[in-house]
Amino acid sequence: MTQHILLIVSGGIAAYKSLELVRVLRRKGIAVRAVLTQSARQFVTPLSLGVLTEDHVYGDMFDLKEEREIGHIQLSRQADLIVIAPATANIIAKMANGIADDLATTLLLATDKPVLAVPAMNVRMWHHLATQRNLKRLHADGIHILEPDSGDMACGEYGKGRLPEPEAIAAEIERLLALPAFDPLTGQPDFAPPPSAHLSGRHILVTAGPTHEPIDPVRYIANRSSGKQGFAIAAAAARAGARVTLVSGPVQLSTPAGVDRVDVQTARDMLAAVEAALPADAAIMVAAVADWRAADAAALKIKKDGSGAPRPLALTENPDILATLGHHARRPTLLVGFAAETNDVTAHAQAKLARKGADWIVANDVSGDVMGGETNAVHIVTAAGIESWDAAPKEAVAAKLIEKVADAFASCSD
């Protein structure tokens, strides 16, 4: 079945890239209907967008012909996903405040479909407190945001604010189209924590991604980990109102809105960052920490000596961050570990629960393609027993876990 995007192009210099975005989406078999704001017409013409979308290009709220042909409510609901690319600081501010003063913003207020905003603007506008506040609000409202790239800007400055490449936007669109549909009653995506999941006033600490343990300046030891599950958990916790510290190893992911991120490379750096972030009400240790590091990392690149025999690599064990927290003077009230296992999943998880002093272990079977994949099937192992959850997108697992964390705090304070 063909999927449909309603693409809102707002008025910034990056608007010209919307033409290429339409081409990329059409090549993937995705139908696109476009709305151009008044100021976007200074950068892109309705004619060029119309040729590429092979559809009427909408723009004027009070064009009666359009209203007769297709009402704005209908327009806002016929698509599977609404995408605003580029999204200017102005349209973001309007969305955050529920302003509906033209066709684009009226559609955004009337829709019951998921919305992806792809901001692009001058670096100072991006970092402005007002813009960041508005983005946080949009994130809390369930709007998806694809963060801008950094680089040289059309205005001659350098920094964050560039529209991501059309291929990257299209990839995010495909990812969102594959997610479960919105819940029609709440208007929230199915994977959002329910409104009852309140974590305001709580500090949640999350580790994510791999660690890189240097062997020499060019080589390292690492585990396979994309960081997606940990980032989704941090995002869900922020959406539930928590203050979130995300300690991340090297990953290719943008920081979820409302999350304080600390980037680290090694297990020892990760432990130091985790301890510096204490106290926390809950710590959720999702990182795939390398168990070992090189005993003596070489300061210079290790060269082959010509004998054909590789130089032996002596390893030493890294600190166990989860176990350190499990026995810490400032142990978080709720300590959650993850266990990636390829066999005897729940038995290993039960042993880990005791050994590491955790309250819950989220065990996942990584014998399939979980590492780097989009879905996860997990078992929640606690002293009370084992709960098995069906395979679901990582965002859905994150939302459910955060709901469980919120329930645990709610029942503690009853």
Ligand code: CTP
């Ligand atoms: N973990 C950690 N620090 C380490 C190793 C693991 O904090 N040095 C945490 C992970 O973030 C995860 C949990 O411990 O929450 C389990 O990780 P896993 O790699 O499955 O466990 P291991 O301790 O490596 O156990 P084993 O080698 O027996 O599988």
